[in-house]
Amino acid sequence: MILAQTAARNVGIVIFAIVIVGFLVYLFFNLLEGRKEGGSEIELAANRKPYFDDDILETRKLDQSLLSGLFLLGVIGIALPLYWLGEPGRHEGLVDNTLELWTERGAEAYEENCSACHGGGGAGGIASFAITEQGTGEFVASVDWVAPSLTSVLTRFTEEEVTYTLNFGRNGVMPAWGAPGGGPLTAQQLEIIIVYLRSVQKDADAVQAAVEDGLVEGARLEWVARDPELSAELRDAHFAVARANQTGISSLIEDAQSELGAVQAKIGETFPNDEMRAWLDEISDPDHEEYLTYGRLLFTNRADAGAYGCARCHTNGWSYDGANDLDIAGNPLNEVDGEPGYVQGGGWFGPNITGGAEVAQFPNVDNHIDFIRKGSEDGVRYGVSGQGGGQMPGFSNRLDEDVFVVNEETGEKEAVNWPPSLTEEQIAAVVEYARSI
Ligand code: HEC
Ligand code: HEC
Known part of the structure; x- marks a missing residue:
């Protein structure tokens, strides 16, 4: 044109x-x-x-x-x-030029305001956060909180929902950016950042590849957990890093990190990728006795800074790896029955979904699956008694009628169809797990 x-x-x-x-x-x-x-x-x-x-x-x-x-x-x-x-x-x-200009300006605004936490190009990263005692406000620990990758965020949330998160921030960890939340950016600056985000969204293959990489990592840790000696060694190495971090002495931090790196390398050799993939292949069969483990690995997937998982919102402490970190008194930040660990699905930003809550909320499993596929919508009820706030992401594909792309083969304009975060099989598995906890 x-x-x-x-x-x-x-x-x-x-x-x-x-x-x-x-x-x-x-x-x-x-x-x-x-x-x-x-x-x-x-x-x-x-x-x-x-x-x-x-x-x-x-x-x-x-x-x-x-x-x-x-x-x-x-x-x-x-x-x-x-x-x-x-x-x-x-x-x-004019439209093309405007889009190009917006994408360019959005990229600049993104790099300036967001990349420190969300990584260059939206790849995902870490935000430093101080955890304080509820009520007293006393300092507990300084943690690294995962800032999810934004390279697939437009499939899980509508642009309106993303704008809401930008306006008001998220859980105090991400500051408010828009004027309604008292942030520094104008509505138009937020809009151009979202236009920029469109340009960095992954395609379906890249999303699935990332999900699978995350599953392999999770599978490896699952096997470590089944080996008491190795898991103690890994945990000690994590705690040594936590202690070194608290001293703030860089030589100590470097030493502890290289020790952790050595343990992780050993684990990598003990449980190589191809073996993990083969095992995942087996347990992803709904008839396999470890099918629920597959669902849990999807629930806790850390790929792309947790973007495709559920635990970062539904499990307290998961976002800052609290079971591997220490408070200033030297105790693990997250414990279950006196042992470092998590109550998966125990609720945090998203509600507690344990104790049969989900079977009660969605007596029909198909409705449950549908909810995970589409996510919640602000002001729209779900399940038996759920009230949507638009904050629960949808994990299936999302057709956006307001955003057009040009089909390279036909040259026709089409509504954009953001690829799914999870396949239908994966959604079924994670739902099966969620109903079991
Ligand atoms: C101080 C670090 C920090 C900065 C700067 C920051 N974010 Fe965030 N952001 C986070 C964290 C951490 C989360 C996850 C919060 C949570 O776990 O509840 C988050 C969540 C989000 C989410 C929700 C994503 C999802 O999948 O749940 C979006 C969208 C987002 N940020 C966009 C942005 C944009 C765009 C900017 C720049 C204008 C930005 N953020 C700047 C730390 C930051
Ligand atoms: C970005 C944070 C976030 C992520 C990631 C997330 N959820 Fe949620 N989830 C929520 C919020 C918030 C709600 C409450 C509804 C709302 O506010 O819209 C919710 C609600 C739910 C509910 C309904 C609970 C009830 O009984 O009311 C289920 C079930 C659920 N989530 C399962 C999942 C599963 C499974 C995943 C992963 C595939 C997941 N969630 C990922 C934030 C999240």
């Missing part, structure tokens, strides 16, 4: 040039004619000069006038449709 636009512009330039040249030629001959004047004023005054006789006026002169009229008509007849033909191109060029 930009091509059409330049073609129309070229035609315009050529016509303009013809008109200018024509005018100059006319001027030239006119002046030449003027210069020929001379002699007695009475004889040559323009209004007294005998004009052409009727013979010439009615033939040659008439033909000349008609012809030049016809020529002008022809020029207009060609130029006007050409101009109108170029109009959509110009309009589209």
Whole structure:
């Protein structure tokens, strides 16, 4: 379309040039004619000069006038449709340019305001956060809170829901950015950041690859947990890093981190990727006795800073890896029955879904699955007694009628269809797990 636009512009330039040249030629001959004047004023005054006789006026002169009229008509007849033909191109060029400009400016605004926590290009990252005692406000620990990757956020939330999160921040960990929440950015700045986010969304294959990488990581830790010696070794290494972090002495931190890295490398060799993938393949079968473990690994998936998992919202402490971190008194931040760990699904930002709560909320499993596919909608009721706040993400694909992409094969404009975060099989597995806890 930009091509059409330049073609129309070229035609315009050529016509303009013809008109200018024509005018100059006319001027030239006119002046030449003027210069020929001379002699007695009475004889040559323009209004007294005998004009052409009727013979010439009615033939040659008439033909000349008609012809030049016809020529002008022809020029207009060609130029006007050409101009109108170029109009959509110009309009589209404007839209394209605006989108391009917004994406560019959004990228700048993103890098300036968001990348410190969410990583370059929305890849996901970490926010430093101080945990304090509820009520007293006493300092408990400084933690690394995962800031989810934003490269698939537009499939799980509508742009309106993302705008809400940007306006008001999230749980005090992410500050408010929009004016309604007292933040520093204008509505338009938020809008261009979202336009930028459209440009960094992953395609379906990349999302699935990330989900599967997260599952492999989770599977490995599952196998470590089944080996008491190895899991004690890993936990000690994590705690050593936590203690070193609290000293703030960089040489100590580096040493502890390299020790942790060594343990992790050993674990990687003990439980290699291909074995983990093969095991995941087996347990993803609904008839396998460890099918619920597969569901739990989906629930706790840490890939892309937790973007595809549930635990970051439904499990207290999961976002800052509290079972592997210590408070200033040296105790694990998250414990279950005196052991470092989590109450999966015990509730945090999202409600507590344990103790059969979900079977009561969704007596029909299909409704439960449908809720996970679509997520909640602000002000819309769900299940038996649920009241949606628009904050529970949808894990299936999301068709957005307001955002268009050009189909590369047909060249047609289509509503964008953001790829699913989880496959239908994965959604069924995570629901099965959620109903079991
Ligand atoms: C101080 C660190 C920090 C900054 C800066 C920050 N965020 Fe966040 N953001 C977070 C954290 C942490 C979360 C997750 C909060 C939670 O776990 O409840 C989050 C959550 C989000 C979410 C919800 C995503 C989801 O899948 O649940 C969106 C969207 C988001 N941020 C966008 C942005 C944008 C856009 C900017 C820049 C204008 C930004 N954030 C700046 C830390 C930050
Ligand atoms: C970004 C945070 C977030 C993530 C991630 C998330 N949830 Fe939620 N979830 C919520 C919130 C918040 C609600 C409450 C409804 C609302 O506010 O819209 C909720 C509600 C629910 C409910 C209904 C609970 C009830 O009884 O009212 C279920 C079930 C649920 N989530 C399951 C899941 C599962 C399974 C996953 C992972 C596939 C998941 N959630 C991921 C935030 C989240």
